[in-house]
Amino acid sequence: MAAEHGLILDLTTVLGASALGGYVANRLRQPVLLGYLATGLAVGPYGFKLLSDVPRIQALASIGVAFLLFALGVEFSLTELKRVKDIAIRGSLLQIGLTTALVASLTIALGWVGGFTEGIFVGVVLSLSSTAVVLKTLAERGETNTLHGQVMLAILIAQDLALGLMLAILPALKQPESIALALGIALLKVLLFLGAAIASGRWIVPKLISNVAATESTELFVLTVIALCLGVALVTAKLGLSIEMGAFVAGLMVSEIDYADHALAKVLPLRDTFASLFFASIGMLIEPGVFIENLGLVLGLVALVMLGKAIIVMPIILKFGYSLKTAILTSFGINQIGEFSFVLALAGLQLQLIPERTYFLLLETTAVTLVLTPISLNIAPKLVNHLTQMPLFAKSMRQFAEPKSLSIPESISGHVVVAGYGRVGQVIVNILLNQGYLVLVIENSEAAIQRLRMHRIPYIFGDADSELVLEKTHLETAKALAIALPDPASSRLLLQRALAIAPELDIIARSHHDREIDFLTQMGAKEVVQPEFEAALELGAHLLATLGEPKTQIDTVITNIRTDRYRSIRPDR
Known part of the structure; x- marks a missing residue:
């Protein structure tokens, strides 16, 4: 009983301190993740x-990693994986290979390691990046579904898959002649697991979840x-692969069934609770x-790793x-050690x-990154914004921002430009087409472009906030611009550049956060829409109608709220 009480006390201490650390970080306008890391340092050994x-706390913290990756798998569907499969597979292999080779060459040349084997091992360790930290940070910033967010996560997930292979071949580094055999066995395990996962995801998991959901028991679900x-x-884990890989694949199994959103909603509170444990355990x-002794x-190692990995990832x-722009954002996002x-x-320490000393230096360097x-x-x-203002880099930015492909009528005018063809953008485009308007879509997702080609909707394949892309949209003859991008920074930059081209253009923008409503309006957007508030207004309107309020009164209430830019219903007011 004493041991059980000790565990409860430890959990209470870590979670309570994490809540305090997260609160302080939030008040200092820093990510709460930094508060969790500082908490772990404060309460730890x-x-x-x-x-x-x-x-035992660190063992429980691994559950947080599993829930983080499970939630990502539910949200990151197979369709999204196909969208970035090339960069995920070939790009991550290039990144791991180049990082390992460069680190091994540098450390051996400078005499930092004892030989070729140690140099290769250190290179492999430094080649991994942190899925958990990057995912948490992207989620806090609302950038999980942006292009750079998807590219980062694709590379990180591929690294997690490679971790199992790395663990499998580690013992063989002491006997180089057996590396091929160890790698073959590890690949066989991965293929067998993925085969079983695909079969289960198609024939077993959907039926299981459906039958459990039919009981209408929340606890069972x-x-x-x-x-x-x-x-x-x-x-x-038992197969010698990573728990991240298993949890992510489990999420993918659930992502394709009808109850995916319901499952995600139930897991999120557990994910956030155990994730705070995980980040505290790193601290x-x-x-x-x-x-301090090796400050x-x-x-120096931190600077070398973070700058070196960024330089490797960018090209x-x-x-x-x-x-x-995507290259810079991605390279600065995954330039840490995982x-x-x-x-x-x-x-590596256990296998000698x-x-x-190298082990402790790796630990400290990893934690700091x-x-x-x-x-x-x-x-x-x-x-990125600073570089666009510098003549030396602006030319390079423009060169790499050229539209990859486009399909636009020879003479287009009187059209509506829609930036973003995600869930919101698709609805906007369908509404406009059904009313007979000419639409031009800007999108940087290959999967979305394929849908636009199939429906023969004019499009430009590129970043909507790129000046070169905007030059192709004929904004000066357009009727309006609808901004439905998932990235707040890109939305602001697009609004600024669009008004520079066509100052009188009517622009409707989507707001991701409450604080953006006034900011986008002041920048020149004619209308700023906050999706959560709009959903609440529709629910409120239906409720008032149910209660017997006349339609004219309901319309007046809703119109006044929209005209006042939601001020009367904002939570912070």
Whole structure:
């Protein structure tokens, strides 16, 4: 009983401190993730030593990773995976290979490692990036569904798949002649697992979830979803693959069935709770004594890793036809060392591939890069905006921002330009087409472009906020512009550049956050729509009608709220 009470006390301590740390970070206008990391350092074995059983807390923290990746799998459907499959497979292989080769060459040449094997191992450890930290940061910023967000997650997921292969071939590094056999066995495990997962996702999981949902028992539904997520993650762990891979695949199984949104809604609270444990557990690994003793070396390694990986990733993204803006945002997003590098480093220490000093340096360097990741993601958009103002880089930005392809009538005028062909953009386009308007769509997703080609809707394939793309849209003769982009920064830049081309153009913009409503209006948008508020207004209107209010009175109430830019119903007021 004493041990159980100790665990409850430890959990209470970590969760309570995380809530406090997250609150302080939020008030300082920093990502709450930084608060969680600082919390782990404070309560952990190298801080105030408030926990009695750190390993058990860290074991529970791995559940947070599983739920994070399960939720991503539910949202990141197979359709989205196909959209970025090339960059996910070939791009990630290039990134891992180049990072490993460059790190090994540099560390061996400078004498930082004891030989070829140690150099290769350190390169492999540094090649991984953090799915959990990047995903959490993108979610907080509302950028999970942006193009750069999808590219980042595609590469990260491929890295997670590669982790299982890395763990499988580690023992063979001591005996190079057996690497081929170890790699073959690992690939066979992956193929067998994916085959079983595809079969289960098609014939077993949908029936299971449907039967459980038919009971109308919330408890049974939640238990089934949790068991599926953790069960598949456990299977991959037993196969020597990563739990991230299993949880993500479990999410993909659920993503294609009717109850996907319901399952996601039930898992989200658990995901956020255990994710805070995970990020706090990373903070617990930071040992201030080792950090201070090797301060110069650790900071040098951090700078080398984050700048070096950004330099490696950027040309790879450009090679696959993405814009320079997407390349910069992606390279600054995945230039850290991943949390599962801890696992690799520990395995390397146990196999005597690296000495203890190298192990501790890798731990400290990894932890610092994870702490800096939210800052790096905040800097990237500002860097892009700054570069566009510099003549030296502006030319390069324009060169890589050229439309990849377009399908526009020779003489187009009196049309409506719709930026973004996601769920919102598709509805706008359908409404306009049904009323007989000529529409031109700007989109940077190949899957969306294929749908536009199939329906013979005029389009431009490129970034909507690119000046070169906007030059092709004939905004000066357009009737209106509807901005339905998933990225707030791109929406603001597009609005600014569109008004510079056509100052009198009527522009309707979608707001992602409450604070953007006034900002976009002041920038010149004629109408700013907040989707959540609009849904609430429709529900409110129907409710008032049910209560017997006359239609004229309902229309007046709704119109006044919209005219006042939702001020009377904003939560912060």
